[in-house]
Amino acid sequence: EAGVTQSPTHLIKTRGQQATLRCSPISGHTSVYWYQQALGLGLQFLLWYDEGEERNRGNFPPRFSGRQFPNYSSELNVNALELEDSALYLCASSRDRARYSDTQYFGPGTRLTVL
């Protein structure tokens, strides 16, 4: 069974530009989660999508947004990039959003560098 996949692996942008990151969940999983892992800040929850709807978001400004497609894949968009947006962005998926106990499985991440 294929795991969570993310693209691109690396992304280099300049300040003020927009970045688009993509994620494909494990087959059969309907929930997709995004996390930011910035140096010194640990793993921070960004967004949660399920059945095409945004279900929850973390403490991030509105320039962080995303969507989930009918095939459950997801895209994270970061507008007006700032230097502090440089981080590893991790996507995870899970099978059943109704259960707090449901395990989240992570992809390899996209390394975003803002110059």
Add this chain to the structure above:
Amino acid sequence: AQSVTQLDSQVPVFEEAPVELRCNYSSSVSVYLFWYVQYPNQGLQLLLKYLSGSTLVKGINGFEAEFNKSQTSFHLRKPSVHISDTAEYFCAVSGQGSSNTGKLIFGQGTTLQVKP
């Protein structure tokens, strides 16, 4: 509010020695707890999880963890480490309540450095 504290930022240990990585959590509701490992330049891999039942949980790669409700702890242990266990380890609690729904709340991570 829910939170996770990993008590050691770095743990150096010699190969074949035992190791314990400490994790304490804070939650006013019943908890679901997880340990993940992150190898250099990779994503997170699930090591083990506690949902309910036996307080001793066994995971992959010889790791195990013990859930202690009275001490609000979920420490990770391995009786004999290998060089290949060198990685960063994250303890997490499954968020509950309207503002935390869907998210994992992570500790700051512990870097395990296994020396030959």
